[in-house]
Amino acid sequence: MLKIHKLLIVLALAMLPQWAAAQLRIEVIGGGATQIPVAIVPFRAEEGLPQRLTTVVAADLMRSGLFRMVDPGGMNPVPYEPEQVNYGQWRARGADAVVIGSVTKAADGRYDIRFRVMDTAKQTQIAGYVYFATESQLRLTAHKIADVIYEKLTGDTGVFATRITYVVRRGRNYELHVADADGFGAQSVLSSSEPIISPAWSPDGTRLAYVSFEQKKPVVYVQSLVTGARHAVAAFRGSNSAPAWSPDGKRLAVTLTRDGGSQLFLINADGSGAPVRLTQSSAIDTEANFSPDGQSILFTSDRGGGPQIYRIPVSGGAAQRVTFEGTYNVSPRHSPDGKSFTFIQRNGGRFNVAVQDFATRQVQVLTEGGIHESPSFAPNGKIILYATEVGGRGILAAVSSDGRIKQRFTADVGDAREPAWSPVVNK
């Protein structure tokens, strides 16, 4: 049965200041152990659209490394409806699934976009949706379609319709960018002549917290992506940095030096009230990250000598050390299921992305031989986005959480750094 799914696209991006920003190109290295063969038939009448939907869908699926595209051409008739699908022929081409669809212009001027995912072995429909989208929502709609296909065929949540944020430095200018997860549609949401670091998405994806040096010292700001309004939420004496959102979006864990030393505090995300001190050490405590259940916080501390990762209950109390391999483990970020965390581990002069399982304490180093920084999980936990350098220039890169698939995001100009992946919103 065709599920009718009215897409309520409250697109914050559409309301962002329309500053032109460089696009990111993504290059994929490696692939999944098994790649699912899929045929995506160009949708009926999509050639009339300013953006061909199936091109974006296929590019999304290919980039994940988990799919292989089967040639959809030369079928007679070209299938747009289930009854037009010749399952035998698709099976002969090796396709496990066929994606078909059509586009018509609705009375209100929007596009009516229907698509179905057909299982060639069972000869049944495994998904079908209708979207109503304006012209500016076509790419997003294609990403949503790719998410449905990804979810139905892999069993995991798709993250193609999400966004990423990162900082671009061009000479002495710093810009905070927000782009689609495929690197398209990059927009600058903040431009400054002073550094910007540590952007963090609010759990609902409508706000960014970050550290700006515009007041000649690090100050934590929260900025709405809907209105563009921004305000300082931690501008205490000394340095204010490393914002991390609580899962309910009401609080931020931050690093403040107002009491001396770098210590963790909890503040209200609107900047109201007085900070509540969370750690009490004479060492550095920083880089807080909330567990998905909001009960505990991972952070970096050098209380034992070198920097290691510790965990502390949000209510305070004793911190427990959780990393023991190596002399330099920093920048922890929980996986979305809370069962593991990613971090940066130094080996010799190299800094690599690693993942540690909470239960087994087993560490898997996912990258090698690099200077890698700022890892963050995609909201499905399958990809880790991080910053690295190639030829002296900062670029973003991603690695699948099993280490098999690597992606490289290259910006046209400038240094890209400090990436963070948005949560899944508008689902």
Add this chain to the structure above:
Amino acid sequence: MKRLILALAASAILAACSSTPTKEQEGAAVEDRSGASASSQQQQKPQTQPTGPTSKPLESSSMSGNPLKDPANILSKRSIYFELDSNVVKEEFKPVVAAHARYLQQNRAVKMTVQGNADERGSREYNLALGQRRADAVKQAMMLLGAQSDQIETVSFGEEKPKATGHDEASWYENRRADLAYPND
């Protein structure tokens, strides 16, 4: 352990302070001689002079007369460099720290900022905290030498504002630094 190191560092600075003033005053006396004729024309004179031989700005048409900006005055030295993973103020920088501490002690209304920095390697946020620790170490030393806590704000730029942009030890050393900044710099 860290406190012990800090205490040792502080006492070392105090020792350096008590043993070096002669040298610094000699330097000041040199400035005094060369700058004497022009001093009356200077717009901004230091509010208070140190006891003993008084220092005055060196004669120069471009000079403001502010000891903080006089290249011949030790107060114009604003950078303190650190070894890797260290926040110990090294012997060679103790006279600079001592001079600024004395300046603050003698100019109680003056407020300034110590800006800590770190080299580029590793986590930006952890480096921010390392820079903060360096700034805090300099402040502690200055407080032991007579500056007051509310005169000095310590902040960190981490690895974000490198002085040297190379990727070698020489550049990294330049960037493991605390800078002393005054409001009108």
